[in-house]
Each structure stands twice: as C-alpha cells, then as structure tokens.
Amino acid sequence: xTNTSSTSNALMxxxxxxxxxxVRGQGSWLWDENGKRYLDFIQGWAVNSLGHCPLQISNALCxxxxxxxxxxxxxxxxxxxxxxxxxxNSSGLQQVHFSNSGxxxxxVAIKLARKWGQLNKHGAYEIIxxxxxxxxxxxxxxxxxxxxxxxELFPPILPGFSxxxxxxxxxxxxxxxxxxxxxxxxxxxxEAGVIVPDDNYLYSLRQLADEHNLxxxxxxxxxxxxxxxxxxxxxxxxxxxxxxxxxxxxGGGVPLSATLAAERxxxxxxxxxxxxxxxxxLMTAAGLAVVETVSSAGFLASVTDCGRHLKDKLLTIATKHxxxxxxGRGLLQGFDLPAPCATDVQTLAFELGLxxxxxxPASIRLMPALNASKAEIDDAIMLLDTVIEQTLRDxxx
Numbered sequence: 001x002t003n004t005s006s007t008s009n010a011l012m013x014x015x016x017x018x019x020x021x022x023v024r025g026q027g028s029w030l031w032d033e034n035g036k037r038y039l040d041f042i043q044g045w046a047v048n049s050l051g052h053c054p055l056q057i058s059n060a061l062c063x064x065x066x067x068x069x070x071x072x073x074x075x076x077x078x079x080x081x082x083x084x085x086x087x088x089n090s091s092g093l094q095q096v097h098f099s100n101s102g103x104x105x106x107x108v109a110i111k112l113a114r115k116w117g118q119l120n121k122h123g124a125y126e127i128i129x130x131x132x133x134x135x136x137x138x139x140x141x142x143x144x145x146x147x148x149x150x151x152e153l154f155p156p157i158l159p160g161f162s163x164x165x166x167x168x169x170x171x172x173x174x175x176x177x178x179x180x181x182x183x184x185x186x187x188x189x190x191e192a193g194v195i196v197p198d199d200n201y202l203y204s205l206r207q208l209a210d211e212h213n214l215x216x217x218x219x220x221x222x223x224x225x226x227x228x229x230x231x232x233x234x235x236x237x238x239x240x241x242x243x244x245x246x247x248x249x250x251g252g253g254v255p256l257s258a259t260l261a262a263e264r265x266x267x268x269x270x271x272x273x274x275x276x277x278x279x280x281x282l283m284t285a286a287g288l289a290v291v292e293t294v295s296s297a298g299f300l301a302s303v304t305d306c307g308r309h310l311k312d313k314l315l316t317i318a319t320k321h322x323x324x325x326x327x328g329r330g331l332l333q334g335f336d337l338p339a340p341c342a343t344d345v346q347t348l349a350f351e352l353g354l355x356x357x358x359x360x361p362a363s364i365r366l367m368p369a370l371n372a373s374k375a376e377i378d379d380a381i382m383l384l385d386t387v388i389e390q391t392l393r394d395x396x397x
Contacts, residue, residue, distance in 0.1 A: 018350060020032045020033060020034065020036075021033045025040070025048075025051075025052025025053050026051070026052050026053055027051040027052060027053075027054075027369065027371075027372075028040055028041075028043075028051055028052075028368060028369050028372050028373075028376045029052065030052065030355070036353065037353060038350070038353050038354065038355050039353060039354050039355065039376065039379055039380055039383065040052070040355045040368075040369075041354065041355055041356050041366045041367065041368045041372075041380050042355050042356060042357045042365070042366070042367050043367055043368060043369050044248075044253065045222075045248065045357070045367065046190070046222050046227060046248045046249055046332065046367040047248045047249060047251070047252075047253055048249075048252060048253045048369055049225055049226065049227070049248075049249030049250075049252045049290055049294065049369065049370050050252050050253075050290060050293060050369060050370065050371055051369035051371055051372070052253070052369075053253075054252065054293075054371075056252075056289040056290070056292075056293050057252045057253060057254070057286045057289050057290065059289070060285045060286050060288065060289040061254070061282060061285065061286055063285070064079065064281055064282050064285035064286075065282060068281050069280065069281065069282050070277065070280035070281065070282065071281070073274060073275060073276060073277075073278050073279060073280075077279070077280070077281040077284070078281065079281040079284040079285040079287075079288055080098065080279040080280075080281060080284045082284075082288055083096075083098075083258075083287045083288045083291065084096040084098070084279075086288070086291050086292075086295075087246070087258060087260060087291070088260065090231055090232075090291075090295070091232060091240070091244060091260050092240045093240070093241075093244060093260040093261055093262050094261065094262055094263040094266060095260070095261055095263070095266045096258050096259070096260050096261075097258065097259045097261075097268075097273060097278070097279075098256065098257070098258050098278050098279035098283075098284060099247075099256075099257045099258070099259065099275060099278055100255040100256065100257060100275070100277055100278065100283075101136070101247060101255060101257050102135075102136055102219075102221030102222075102245065102246075102247030102248060102257050103135070103136025103137050103138045103141045104136075104138070104257055105221065105245040105246065105247050105258060105259045106135045106136050106138075106140075106141045106144065106184075106219060106221070106245050106259075107136070107138055107140055107141060108245075108259040108273060109184070109217050109219075109243045109245050109259050110127065110140050110141075110144065110184075111268075111272070111273065112243060112259065112261060112265060112266075112267065112268065112273075113125075113127060113181050113182040113184075113215050113217060113243065113265075114160070114181065115267050115268060115272060116181065116182075116215060116265055116267050117181035117182075119267055120213075120267075121181050121213070122178075124178065124179050124180060124181040125160050125179060125181055126160050126161065126162060126177065126179040126180050126181060127144065127160060127161055127162075127180075127181060127182045127183070127184050127217070128161075128162050128163070128164060128172060128175050128176065128180060128182070128183050128184070129144050129145070129146060129161055129162075129163050129164075129184045129185070130146055130163060130164055130165065130166040130185060130186075130189075131146040131163050131164070131165055131166060132146050132147065132148075132166060132189055132191075132192035132195070133145050133146040133147070133163075133166070133184075133185075133186055133189060133192070133219075134146075134147055134186070134189070134190065134191035134192070135184070135186075135219055136221075139154060139158055140158055142154070143157055143158040143160075143161050144161050144184060146163045147191065162175050166185075166189055166192070166195060166197065167195070167197035167198065167201050169201060169204040169205060169208065172205065172208060176208075176212055176214070180212070180214060181214060181215060182209075182214055182215035182216070182217050182242075182243075183205055183209055183214055183215070183216050183217065184217040184219065185202070185205060185216075185217070185218060185219065186218075186219045186220075186222070186223070187202060187218060187220060187223050187228075187233035187234060187236075187237075188222070188223050188228070188233060188328075188329060188332060190223070190332065190359070190365065190367075191359050192359065192360070193334050193336070193359050193360045193363035193365065194327055194328050194333060194334025194359075194363075194365050195327075196327050196328060196329060199236055199237045200237075201237075202218075202234060202237040202239055203237050203238065203239055206237075206239040206240075206241075209242070215242040215243055215265055216239075216241045216242050216243070217241060217242065217243040217244075217245070218233075218234055218241040218243070218244050218245070219245050220232055220233055220234070220244055220245060220246055221245055221246060221247035221248055221257065222247075222248055222332070222367075223329075223332065224244075224246040224247075224248075224249065224250065225246060225248075225249040225250050225290065225291070225294055226249065226294040226299070226300055226303055226330070226370050227249060227303075227330055227331060227332050227367075227370065228303075228307075228329040228330035228331075228332060229300055229303045229304035229307055229329060229330035229331075230300060230330075231294065231295065231300065232244070233329070236329070240262070241262075242261065242262045242264065242265045243259065243260070243261045243262070243265055244259070244260040244261075245257065245258070245259050245260075246258045246259075246260070249290065249370070250287050250290060250291075251283060251286055251287055251290065252286060252287075252289070252290040253286075254282075254283050254286045254287075255277075255283060256283040256284065256286065256287050258287075294370065299370075299371075302371070303330050303331055303370050304330060306331060306372060306373075306374060306377060307328070307329065307330040307331045307332075307333070309374050309377055310331065310333055310366065310368075310377050310381075311326060311328065311333055313377060313378065313381040314326045314333060314335055314381070316381075317381060317384065317385045317388065318335060320385070320389075321338075321385075321388050321389060321392060322338045322392075323335045323336065323337060323338065323388070324336040324337070324338065328366075331366075331367065331368055331369075331370055331372070332365075332366075332367055333365070333366045334359075334363055334364060334365045334366065335363070335364055336362050336363050336364075337362045337363070337364065337388070337392075338362075338392070339362065339392065339395050340361035340362045341361075341362070341391050341392070341395045342358035342359075342360065342361055342362055342363055342364055343358050343361070344391045344394070344395065345358065345364060345387055345388060345391045346358040346364070348387045348390060348391055349383065349384065352383055352386065352387060353383065354380055354383040354384065354387070356384070366380070368380070
C-alpha cells in the first residue's frame, strides 16, 4: 500500500489534495487505497465523459498501442485523420488541429485569430473576452480569462485582451474597436459556477461578429462532446462559430484537445503551429472511441433525460434547504448555497463518499459521467441532501 503522506512531498504544491491515493475507477465510481468507494460527480472536471475506465477507450488504447503509438507530428496517421473528419463533419467547420489540453487548444485559437487579423484586418489583434471566463492556464489563456486576481499572478500581462460582462451583448458591442479581431466566449461559464446565458446571447454574438467582420471563437472545452445534451453546445442556439475549441471529454480521460476552424479562418502557414505529441494515434484512437459512442443512437437523448432528472432532484432539495438558482444544461449542473460554505459542503461530501466541486464560495458544480444512471444520480442527491443539511446546521451554530 502506498504511504501517501510520505510520498506526496515529491509533488509541487499546486492544489490541496486529501491525504489518500485513488487506485481504481469504474464507471461513476472511484476506490482509494483503503478500499473506500466514492461516487464521482466531477469525473476529472468533466474529462471522463464515459466514466472511469470505459471498455471503449481501454480497447481502443490497447489495440492501437500494439500497432503505432506515435510516428511523428510531421506524418499522417489513420486515427488522427479519422477523428479530424468526424469532428469537421459534425461541426460544420472545415479543418482541425489536435493538441493535448484545453489550454493548448485555446492558445491555437488565439494565434489563429491574430494571424487572421494580420492578413484580413490591417493587423487587428485584440480579442474581447468576458469577466469570470476560464480559458486555461498558459500565459495567453490566463490573460484571456477573466478569473479575478489572475492578472496579478505572473506579470507583465500579455496585451491584446479586453473584457466585458458575460451575457451582455451591448457591452460586447461597445468594446469593439479597430483593433478587435475576435470575440471569445464559453457557451456556459463552468468555472464561474455554471452560468448559463439565454440562447439568444450566442445568436446575437454571431450577428455582431458578422456585422463587424470579426471571428467568433467558442471555447467548448467543458461543454463540448455531449455534455449539454447536444454534441456541441452551440447547437442549442442555431449558430456555427468561426473557431471552436474542444478538450476534456473529447479524450474521455486521456490528454486530447482540438481546435476547429471555418475555411475563412484557416490561415496558418507551415511553421506557425506544431507540437510533438499533437494528434498522435494513441490519443486520437481514444478520441474516436469517445466520439463514436457519444454519436451513437440514443446516447445524447439519454444525456438530456438524465440531465433533466438531475435538475429535478436538485430542485427538490433546493426547496428543502433554501438553495438558490439551480441551473445548467444536460449533465453540467450547478446551484448556490444560502451561505458561503461550499468548501465545507465539498469536504463533508468527500468524507461521506461523494465527489463534487465548489468553484465559488457559495456555489456547487456537478459534472457526472455522461452515461451515469438515474440510480447513481439518486444516490448522489441522497448524499448531497445529507451533506447540505449538516453543513448548513453547523454554519448556523
């Protein structure tokens, strides 16, 4: 058995972790080194789209690893070509570049937009993003993000980004200048606590981008690949972006992301972009398994159905405990607590065998596997009910 307390000092301290080691996962469940079982309702921050260790991904990795792991990013491989074709066809966009993380996918989107501005907008380079947005942890992605305090972490700040309130088209319009090249938006702000705008918001941004000859970039690293009940969240709004980024659930647990672009935005020249591991056949074989599963008959309808079931259950305990603003789409759901005790709720839930996320002091976020069962949702709600009742009682004494 691993002695977690004696070995964890070898890791850089970038986040608080409980002093146990996870050793096994299956579907919606995780087991630690002591045999304790946890119902996982964050799934690696919406990464494990098919749950832990799904056979589709295990089989794809095993089969592919016996034939070709990585030839070189300068050579084609069959899984890469197959996945690119499926993503292009399903999105209505023309070309795909694969990376290893959502941050990298957004870096590619930013570079692509700036290159397009050089060629088509007299050198325009500024991208308008939103407050409380989360686009990743590289320097450029952090500067594009609107997370409070991030602009003070690693100065100097990379120029080229302006920010406006989320879900405010008028503010976006007012921020456009001759230097503006693109609008970059999450369809749902996940890290901000699952903030869902009106469907007309993305539609109006599409119109705004067209009106001013700008690129519309949608960051669907968290919302893409079925999370909201459609393959892409933008499908709810009847639009298509110029640039789209995917990550997290695309690999179903392995490091894989993608940047997709419309033909008019595909302006990279040789040498503008690269990456040693990008599009390697091992990861793209896993991505193919995910895409084929999520695209299979009835899968997305089940996500919608289970998402509705989860929201209904949350609304029930919301009435009981005075929870506020239950919100979300598909199997990305959140709510606010009546007091800033979300970390306490998260901690007690973990102790009782339920893994949830507290993205804000009074907010809870749930991101179960897309194939989680209604019975597992009921189990999670039962535990959450107990946790919230106890936490609110403890915080009032």
